[in-house]
Amino acid sequence: MGEIKKVGVVGAGTMGNGIAQVFAQAGIAVTMVDAFEPSLEKGIATIRGSLARLVKKGTLPQADADAIAARVKPSPRLLDAVEADLIVEAVPETFELKVDVFKRLSEATPPATILASNTSSISITRLAAKTDRADRVIGMHFMNPVPVMKLVEIIRGQLTSDATADTIVETTRKLGKVPVLANDFPGFVSNRVLMPMINEAIFCLMEGVATKEAIDEVMKLGMAHPMGPLALADLIGLDTCLFIMEVLHRELGDDKYRPCPLLRRMVAANTLGRKTARGFYDYSPST
Secondary structure (H helix, E strand, C coil), X not given: CCCCCEEEEECCCHHHHXXXXXXXXXXXXXXXXXXXXXXXXXXXXXXXXXXXXHHHHCCCCHHHHHHHHHCEEEECCHHHHCCCCEEEECCCCCHXXXXXXXXXXXXXXXXXXXXXXXXXXXXXHHHHCCXXXXXXXXXXEECCXXXXXXXXXXXXXXXXXXXXXXXXXXXXXXXXXXXXXXXXXXXXXXXXXXXXXXXXXXXXXXXXXXXXXXXXXXXXXXXXXXXXXXXXXXXHCHHHHHHHHHHHHHHHCCHHHCCCHHHHHHHHCCCCEHHHCECCCECCCCC
């Protein structure tokens, strides 16, 4: 397959705008699509803010920051991205929503376009089956925050071709990231290991083993984690954590993946972490 010169990113949220930024930093033109225009505006502002911090640190010249920002074209219309060589879907972690995006992309894009998903748990094989090109569908699971984290988990579906995988691995390296291949199992590697740990930390809190601060401190100081599991859950979003645990529980059929009842209650109360300014910790602006 040829070199990736134009990229579409569907979704301008936390992951989507970060993905758009790293492609633009690699010199690749990006169309970032989000039907909700306030999200699109916020995504562009986030990219500009991220680049401004690099300029302030002295690691990026202002002219380069301007050029990078100019490579990201925002659009509320999915059709504006269909001429891309690669389209990365980064919409919320809901199977039905992702299927809708993949069906529309499959119908509107040239047959050679590679369709990738940033999903953290949903089967690439199932998504690919909804398209006309299962051989050109692949997972590109970026880590948050995308501009900082080096890992990209590359997930092959059942019918993903060697050519597609090779193209995405090489493209990932051009982004300055480290591609790591995983097979299409629930949660892949990252969330198959991470989410049960977070879930167990929530069980520890619910059962009164220790305070949230103590649980996070043990993991930071004792296990050299940069962030405690409860603070990390707040960063990821408790709704996303619950969704992934439900996928693991349903698809693997083992009760060791049963979501903690406290996690379910917090999601039901819409205390989802940083995105709602309240989760295990309070993120309300200081008054």
